Amino acid sequence: MDYQEFLDSIDRKAYHEGEWRWQEGDLTVTRTNHWSPPGCHNGCGVLLSVDKDGKLVHIEGDPLAPFNGGKLCMRCLDMVEAVNHPDRLKYPLKRAGERGENKWERITWDEAYDIIVEKVNWIKETHGSHTIIFDHGTGRNIGWQLPLFASTALETPNVCNFGFTGFACYLPRMIGASAKMGEMTIIDVSETHEMRYAADTFRRPDVIMVWGNEPLKANADGFLGHWIVECMQMGSKIISIDPRLTWLGSRAEYFLQVRPGTDAALGIAMLNTIINEDLVDHDFIDKWGYGYEQLVESVQGKDADWAAEICGLDADDIRGAARLYATAESASIQWGLAFEQQLSALGVTAAACDLMGVTGNIDNPGGNLLIKCAFDIEKRYGLGDFKIPREEYAGKMTLSAGIESSDIVACAATDPLLHAVETGDPFQPQMLWIESANPLACSGMDAPRMYEAMNKIPFIVVADPFMTPTAVAHADIVLPVAMSCERNAVRTWWTPARSISKCTSYYEAKSDEQIILDLGKRLKPENWPWKDDKELSTWYLCDQYAEGGTRYEGDFEELQARGGYKYDPWDAEYYKYEKGMCRPDGQPGFDTATGRFEFWSWGYNHWGVDPMPYHIEPKDSPVSTPEKFKEYPFIATSGGRSCEFFHSEHRQLETMREFHPYPLVTIHPEAAAEYGIEDGDWVWIESTHGRCRQKAFLFPGIKKDTIHMEHAWWYPEEEAAEPSLFGVFDSNINNMTLNFETGQGGIGSGIKSFLARIYKYEPGDQMPGEKVTREGGWGDYIVGVMAGDAESAAQAAEGNAKLMKQLEDAKRVQAMKVEDADMQGRNALIYAKEHGEAAE
């Protein structure tokens, strides 16, 4: 793969010579980007062709766009089908029957806005704006827009991913890295350079450790997975850490098939090998490190043999992988979502950062880069929250005092909000706004519980391009959202800063930007001075209330005219910490409390989290609950991505379903044979909390005691009304996951590792939709118990054997949580005090 040769070979006359919009016969072609909807974390350069009736008729990648080089994944390639899909919502709707009946009345936008404005103003006056919960998902065009709307129009601080316990998506890695090295970090595969692989200063990584994600399918966190394959063609070697064999794993030097939920132990053991075999970068540690001695001490005794037993690995492979990583000239760690969907979320994050630190693979070509969103545009989540009246801000629901008081987590915690909905304590939420989220299908852990809870909220608005199961079950008002090619928008996720240009429109669907502008002006006009989506985008690029603004110079139209991207030279620079580019005072060093890379982290310590890498055993596992393991003999993990889908999206599209018609549970062929299960059979997966049905996919690349389930499935082709709700509960792994179980500091959740059993589906078996919507679910939780209301829980459970069992379980899990915190966090704090590192 020779990028320069590729660039030279492109016929620019045939594609474009830098224009952003032109005519090809009857077609108007626009050079822009895609990210959502349908959702995506990236933003690839596309050429969109619209015919003279304004219909999108063709999409292709822009070969001259440095981000993707013209390559597209199958989701963008199927854009014409998505945009013109007959199931799309065309008009605002108002519920006509009962919730769940799927009966709607078409209304105008003005009517919808009037209903919403009246309700919101009434709630503000009578209950306070903090009683509005704002729920949004990931990936779509909403990361800054919706918090701005929630803060400065609805004026609620209770913005979260509702039902998604433990901030279990990316936030732990972001705050962990920021605490330890002052910035976020991503691996260097040349993506910060406009000239990409041909940039003078770039050198591909010798080794890429791909850990807890399958980037080729996930394309998560602003990172296009196939960039790794390009680097492999230039010589990068792979270490794969994954419970499943992936394509990358099949080509890896080391494939470490780790037991789900034990990655932290593996990380600690790799540190042990590297430190004790003196493979560290002394120069980096001496010049830039802080607290290295504590790290050395904390990993003693936790060697490869120790971890091999915990993780189900070969100790020699752990040592081998550690040596390969440490002795490479440049090596990087491509980390993923599995990090936070285990209880050791901040512990494994610390371990991975420390691996980068001890080997000096920080901000070097082919290592882990220090990275900001381009031009400092996206500074922090929670845009505009300073405008929320203080008495309402005080109603922000949080869990962990340490992490909250540092204000690093701008969003509210979902568990206390769920508790509030269920119990009215400390207030009864009056309204739920759901935009770009489908909690029943995807993000709501314990979906049956979320279903019950949402029915207790008096007024619910859903904004989405399609009618979702969540909307059918709960919405009072549904707003039709425009797709990518129907909007003007900007976003930065690392670099470059990017824009989307509106090319067409679909019936009455409006963009998220337009909806928040319209409503913002009606609800709080003084906070919404922007004339249109372009002005709002320019303000986001350049201003955002900040003293001195951002480092972006230009406006929306200028960015659009560049074809929608502009690279930030800051991100393209290497060794920024040596050059005084990281700290506000302009001195060399890192933007941390000590100015150094913190092996012993003040941030972690301040949050009440163990400042050294730590491992917490999953609450239900062969180790924690060996008796239960006999009855539920599989370690169940989930959430691996597919090329076809972005979370709960894309299920309507015939082309995607042609490739991937059903949800698949991956089972080792020998394990399946024991249960008489054949490839393609419908299989029940059942835990002590509930069950769901997926199709057996027999695959030798998974261990015999592990199964993997797909997430976010629903069936747009099935009945919308209850009890079916598009079959949303039938294949839903969240029938088995739990809210309220988190790791240290309220961060991380255990959903990628629990115990389950499998058996064949028999015709006539009761489907979960029926169970949940008609029979109140599996009766597997007690309202209030996990939030400490043990007394009423005990009363509720009295005389009910199943609930008593759940109560015991809840108590055990609570006790383990306290024990973990005692064992790890406090001991480390005592150590630090004794060694004079921590303030008394």
Add this chain to the structure above:
Amino acid sequence: MTKAILINYEYCTGCHSCEVACKKELDLPKGEFGIKVEEVGPFQFTTRPGLEGTWEWTYMPVITQACDLCADRTAEGKMPMCVQHCQAWCMYYGEAEDLVKKMDGKTRWSLITVKE
């Protein structure tokens, strides 16, 4: 002068982009393909000397009779849809005799031509 597609199939990840790009270009219904990626594996070799324990997992795009190497696009100077969108950057389009020079024995290549 024979036009061809060269595939460095060692690196084909089975991402389906070529299949969908082609289906859309040729407007093929469900079940029909202009290019289709076939899969071998995954399995682990047990006896082959030097490969014991090594995983085999190979994808190979197969071109059907529907393929005209995107004649209209290439006439304009554009790449065939599959080649342009191949995420692994493992497909090349050009003159067979030029492409063959890339087949260096360092990776696994295959050269595909179609009936004109």
